[in-house]
Each structure stands twice: as structure tokens, then as C-alpha cells.
């Protein structure tokens with residue numbers, strides 16, 4: 001048995017340096033909002049997943065700590081990890097629990113409190129995400145370092161410039177400055193500031209990078225059988241697909257594209273019956289995984305919004321701003337909204353649902369014509385990829 | 398010397414812990430205030446992690462380093478070459494792989510220079526990391542020791558070296574010419 005699944009409530013904490021709360025208090029900010037919005041009570045929730053990459057924060061079993069604090073015991077749970085795609089993986093497990101017919105209501109929670117450890121420790125822990133023994137132990141690669149490898153290969157092959165990457169950062173800061181939940185709310189940046197910012201891993205600078213963030217997001221999901229009890233405006237999860245890539249970056253053939261993302265996108269389009277030659281035409285808005293500016297350009301191409309090597313044209317022409325071909329990361333993206341690892345994928349689902357409902361913050365609302373949105377969430381450096389398609393129309397209708 | 402490096406790092410840790418001890422003496426609580434004015438409990442339990450990773454099945458790789466060779470494994474059935482070396486060919490479900498030497502010549506596919514370093518690499522000067530496609534078509538990720546920034550497409554040479562200050566054997570690239 002498989003059936004349709006919809007988002008019936010969304011919750012999102014303020015992202016940023018959130019040392020004013022602990023991890024479970026932070027999760028509760030998102031969970032309470034999602035419960036409130038959906039009208040669902042804890043006793044109605046049959047299963048919950050907690051996306052938390054952890055290691056930098058003290059709780060080793062975050063799912064049960066969050067479950068207790070949010071009053072979700074004794075329902076079943078699990079901690080989910082897929083590096084930076086952890087949130088999408090948490091969404092996937094909750095979605096599949098309903099889709100399979102086992103439960104009618106589930107919550108996907110993503111939470112991360114990275115500021116429980118000093119920044120150098122966080123740099124170390126993220127750098128270990130990949131093949132620890134062969135690629136970290138000897139090489140000391142960092143997270144920006146891994147994406148920098150893609151950046152140098154892409155720039156050499158397609159002639160992309162530092163300034164092109166800067167355009168991504170400026171766009172995402174522009175929209176993030178209008179998103180009250182964003183870490184860099186109210187903070188636009190200029191090309192001059194971008195070019196002058198400190199080098200982190202050549203050619204990526206501080207302003208190419210998403211920040212270290214604390215944050216939480218949650219969505220309440222329901223089966224099509226019970227959706228009507230709670231809302232007239234559900235956001236359906238039309239399709240989701242996942243793929244993986246080699247742990248060792250040296251095992252990759254190509255450093256100008258994320259293969260796992262291409263595979264996940266292709267499969268998601270197939271499941272949603274979307275023409276993958278021009279998929280952007282059937283979409284109104286997308287959130288893509290811009291942990292670094294180069295990653296957003298790769299995402300344009302991996303999702304088929306641009307041909308290989310032409311992603312850079314899309315940003316130069318402003319086609320991914322509101323009013324362009326396909327608005328991308330108009331919530332600020334990871335770059336300006338922040339990137340609390342385990343929360344990011346769920347945060348994307350919240351942003352896309354609110355976009356489709358016309359509830360985006362002022363200045364960041366895309367025009368909704370097709371009633372369809374997409375999120376692209378990559379874990380590690382193309383180690384995991386999740387592509388999710390959301391729709392205002394019930395699939396099959 | 399690695400012992401000097403380690404002593405220097407330990408001294409810094411001790412200094413910050415001594416400050417914490419003094420705070421606890423005065424306030425009876427290990428609570429500091431961060432720059433946002435939020436009180437933070439500084440963990441009184443410390444966990445030092447140093448993993449012990451089994452290498453029995455690829456031990457020939459380490460013997461190879463001792464002889465100045467970078468070794469890989471090759472599946473006699475399908476011909477797949479594995480670097481980093483691995484004991485099993487999952488394609489063929491075969492476990493009797495041969496050991497071969499990696500070629501010295503490669504070409505840079507991607508590179509970076511790490512400025513903001515992990516804690517455990519903080520004692521090294523900024524370093525270049527390169528992914529190079531070796532002449533047998535297999536990629537290797539390693540440090541690059543050259544005066545100038547490497548270029549995509551540049552020829553590089555793979556060497557066995559001693560990594561200082563630790564003094565353990567590993568492999569690195571250098572410019573070809």
C-alpha cells in the first residue's frame with residue numbers, strides 16, 4: 001500500500017548563534033510552532049524522526065532528548081544522519097512511515113547546535129565528514145576545502161570567475177536580509193566586501209561560505225486519509241529521491257558536477273512526471289544546497305536548470321532572482337539563512353511549503369503559478385543527495 | 398619535533414582550564430558568559446578521542462611506504478585498481494586482490510589551499526591539497542609541496558615522504574619538473 005503524504009504544519013526557529021537556549025529548547029521552538037500550525041496534538045503523533053548530525057553538541061542520543069522535551073514519548077523515533085542532508089533524510093523517514101500505510105501522522109524534526117563547541121573543533125569535525133582515514137588524516141581537508149576542489153576544477157574548465165561566485169553570495173544575502181529567521185537577517189553584502197573577505201580554502205572566501213549555525217525546523221506530515229481533518233491547504237510531497245556518492249573524493253571522475261545530485265534529481269522528476277529537459281518550467285521556486293557559492297552553481301546544472309558549464313550564466317543574468325526563470329534560495333539559502341546541519345533539509349521543506357502557501361516574508365515571495373517547488377539538499381560533498389518536490393495539488397490528481 | 402608541538406598545544410589547553418578552575422573556586426560553578434551575554438556551562442567532563450583503526454588487511458601498503466612505494470590493490474578478475482587500497486573487490490565479490498605499485502606521474506584535476514585549518518592541523522603552515530589523476534587512470538588525494546600554486550592540468554610526481562613534525566610515512570605530490 002502506498003498513499004499520498006502532505007505537510008500540514010511547519011515550524012522554524014530563528015537561525016544563528018543560539019546560545020540563549022540548549023538543543024532541546026531550540027527543537028521545541030520549531031516543534032511547538034509546527035504543532036500549533038497543524039492543530040495536531042502530541043498524542044496524535046505516531047512517529048517522529050530527529051535529524052541531528054551532532055558530535056559538536058553534548059547529547060549523544062538527541063532523538064530521545066528532543067522527544068522527551070517535546071512531549072513526544074512514548075512514540076517511536078530514531079536519530080537520522082546524512083551529513084548536511086540529515087534534515088531531508090529525517091523528512092524521508094517520516095514521509096515513508098506514512099506513505100507505507102503504517103502511521104497517519106508523523107513529525108520530522110531537524111535540530112543542530114553547533115555553538116556548543118569552539119569554531120576550530122567544528123571545522124575539524126566537518127572536515128572529518130567524508131573518508132576520514134584516507135582523506136582527512138593525511139590531507140587535513142576542511143568542508144570549504146572539499147568544495148574548493150570542485151571550484152578550482154569548475155573554474156578551470158568553464159572559465160567561471162571569482163566575481164561569479166560573488167553574485168551568488170550577494171543574491172542570497174539580499175533575500176536572507178529580508179527573512180527574520182535568517183542568521184544574517186538585515187545584512188546585505190556588496191561585491192567589494194565579498195572580494196575583500198578572508199580566504200578560507202582557495203578559491204573560497206569567508207563570504208563564499210555558509211556560517212556555523214544553531215537552529216531547528218519541523219514539519220508535521222499527514223496521510224491523505226486524515227489531511228482534511230486538519231487543513232484545507234496541505235502541501236503535498238509529490239516525490240522524493242535520494243542518491244549517494246563515494247566517500248573518497250578521489251574515487252570521483254568529475255569535479256565539475258555532483259553526480260549523486262544529478263541522479264536524485266532525475267529520479268525525483270521521473271516520480272513526479274516532470275519533463276526533465278526543462279524542469280524549471282513546471283516549478284515556481286527552489287531551495288538548493290548552497291553551503292558554498294560554487295555549490296549553488298553546480299546545483300543549477302545538476303537539477304537541469306542550466307546546461308553543464310552554463311550555470312554561471314544563470315547567476316550572471318539574474319535568472320535565479322524573483323522574476324527570473326526560476327527563483328533560487330529566496331529565503332537566503334544556507335549562505336545567509338544559515339546552515340544548522342541537521343535542520344537545513346527540514347528548513348528547506350518549511351520554506352518551500354510557506355512559499356507555495358504565499359506565506360514567505362515580505363520581499364521574498366516568488367510568484368506561484370504552477371503550485372510546485374523543489375528542494376535540493378546535498379550531504380557532505382555529494383556524499384548524499386536528496387531532491388524533494390512539493391505541490392499544492394494532490395499527486396495523481 | 399612532535400613532542401614540542403604537543404607540549405605547546407597542551408600548555409594552551411591547561412591555561413584555559415586553569416582560568417576555569419579559578420572561576421569555579423570563586424563562583425562554585427563552571428559557568429562563563431559568552432559574547433552574546435548567554436551563560437554557558439563549561440563541561441567538567443573531557444573526552445579525548447584517538448581512534449585505533451585496523452589495517453591488517455592492507456598492511457602491505459604500509460610495508461610499501463617503508464620501501465618508498467605507494468601501493469594499490471588490483472582485482473585479477475575484473476582488473477579494477479583500488480586506491481586507497483582495499484582488500485575486497487565488491488564488484489566481483491572477490492578477496493584475493495594483487496598488490497601493485499602506483500605510478501609516480503599524475504595530472505592535477507582539482508586543488509585547494511587550506512587557510513582555515515582543523516584543530517589537529519593547526520600546527521602546520523597553510524597547505525595545498527591536490528586531487529591528481531595518475532597515469533593509470535586512478536585518482537590520488539594528497540598534499541602538494543611546491544613553491545607556487547598548482548594548476549589544473551599540471552604534471553605532478555607522487556612521493557613517499559616523512560610528515561613532520563610527527564615523522565610518520567605518508568605520500569605527497571611535488572611539481573614534476
Ligand SMILES: [Zn+2]
Nearest residue numbers: 472475486489
Ligand atoms: Zn573485481
